[in-house]
Amino acid sequence: MVHVDPHKAGAVPAIELTGATKRFRTPSGALHTAVRELDLTVAPGEFVAVVGPTGCGKSTTLTLVSGLEEPTEGEVRVYGEPVSGINEHVGFVFQQDAVFPWRTVLSNVMAGPRFRGVPADRAREKARDWLSRVGLSAFEDRYPHQLSGGMRKRVALAQTFVNDPRILLMDEPFSALDVQTRALMSDQLLELWAGTGSSVVFVTHDLDEAIALADRVVVMTAGPATVKEVFTVDLPRPRTVEAVRLEPRFVELYREIWASLGEEVRITRERGAGRAA
Numbered sequence: 001m002v003h004v005d006p007h008k009a010g011a012v013p014a015i016e017l018t019g020a021t022k023r024f025r026t027p028s029g030a031l032h033t034a035v036r037e038l039d040l041t042v043a044p045g046e047f048v049a050v051v052g053p054t055g056c057g058k059s060t061t062l063t064l065v066s067g068l069e070e071p072t073e074g075e076v077r078v079y080g081e082p083v084s085g086i087n088e089h090v091g092f093v094f095q096q097d098a099v100f101p102w103r104t105v106l107s108n109v110m111a112g113p114r115f116r117g118v119p120a121d122r123a124r125e126k127a128r129d130w131l132s133r134v135g136l137s138a139f140e141d142r143y144p145h146q147l148s149g150g151m152r153k154r155v156a157l158a159q160t161f162v163n164d165p166r167i168l169l170m171d172e173p174f175s176a177l178d179v180q181t182r183a184l185m186s187d188q189l190l191e192l193w194a195g196t197g198s199s200v201v202f203v204t205h206d207l208d209e210a211i212a213l214a215d216r217v218v219v220m221t222a223g224p225a226t227v228k229e230v231f232t233v234d235l236p237r238p239r240t241v242e243a244v245r246l247e248p249r250f251v252e253l254y255r256e257i258w259a260s261l262g263e264e265v266r267i268t269r270e271r272g273a274g275r276a277a
């Protein structure tokens, strides 16, 4: 477990992967390299989006930071400490909802703080605060199946932010949502994140989403993943997705990043076509 020293927090990167390589043993016994010699640094409070072709190793990179998997070679550090096991300062949001279906919305959001030993009154107060920030105060007694996909995702955000994560790992969190809900969720995420100072690593297939959200966009190579190029998104904040997309600089960035990403997507496709032939 990593204990964050607030005095150190500004001086060291929030996340640091150095020469991180991850190999998996496949069912046939062969070794499969999912991530190779990956170097990536994320500053405290920074929002980094990771894009790359399908299956290249983006999720594996997140699992290394989360402590769910260990690197085969190289190092992964969180606030200067080597990652070993699940870190209480790290929050996750995945594509699939991680809500408990048998608990009400309020009980879902309270679960994390309660699990960490926060007294029920205080946990309820914190949960209600985050539910009001995501606009779900009126729904605290509902069960997840009584909510829309977008609402469940807002519960998931409240459920994550209520734990005050220093680091937030998001793996295609909005990809199951329709386009309009997705844009609203992105705006909501930016609003929630703005007040927290937490670092975000956001994996997405959607380059529009990556640019609209992030301070930097990391382009991964075709698998095994390593960092190909990093682009700084010099668009002012606060941002809203629909407005920022219309800015000439956004379009310019999109073109630049797609030139880099498109090449890797083509490589991946050609490999797939080769296999199918």
Ligand SMILES: Nc1ncnc2c1ncn2[C@@H]1O[C@H](COP(=O)(O)OP(=O)(O)OP(=O)(O)O)[C@@H](O)[C@H]1O
Pocket (backbone or CB within 6 Å): 024, 025, 026, 032, 033, 034, 052, 053, 054, 055, 056, 057, 058, 059, 060, 061, 223
């Ligand atoms: N536990 C595992 N055992 C064996 N192979 C794995 C394991 N986890 C991932 N892989 C392989 O590692 C590679 C990278 O997978 P990963 O899920 O990280 O890619 P991704 O970029 O997130 O994919 P997508 O964009 O499709 O979500 C894939 O070829 C995958 O099959």
